[in-house]
Amino acid sequence: MSKKQQALILSAPLFGDVHPKEQHEFNGFPCSGCQGNGWHWKEDKWGDRIKEPCSVCGGTRKLKAVVTIEWKADS
Template identity: 45%
Template sequence: MSKERRIIEIAPGTMSPGGRMTDRIESRGHRCPYCQGNGYLWQEDEWQERYKKECPICKGSGRLDAVITIEWKAGSNS
């Protein structure tokens, strides 16, 4: 299985008192590892008949989105 590898450079931009202190980065369209991107899992009922059950992780889409939130706060004087 291949993996995506990115480098995120973190540096505070222009800020002002009372302004926004968070940044948000999104990465979309990653294949769901739980259902292998199918969006469903095979299950069997009480009569051993197979049926597709929606993946509880990706909710049937087969894809996951990553959301990274960076919160800026004052540093400590230690």
């Protein structure tokens, strides 16, 4: 089966002293907290089952990765 994979290829910037930091966002990852459901089953004070939004993704069912790159001199 095919698998979608996101990648970031690094190359040093031309003007590293002007732009020493970069930030990239990768989105569309299924939430690992709720397995992409967006909620968890909980019981209220009367014992009824209710859906509670996931505390990891906030109910959106997806996560994004924010990658920050800081360019420094190699020592």
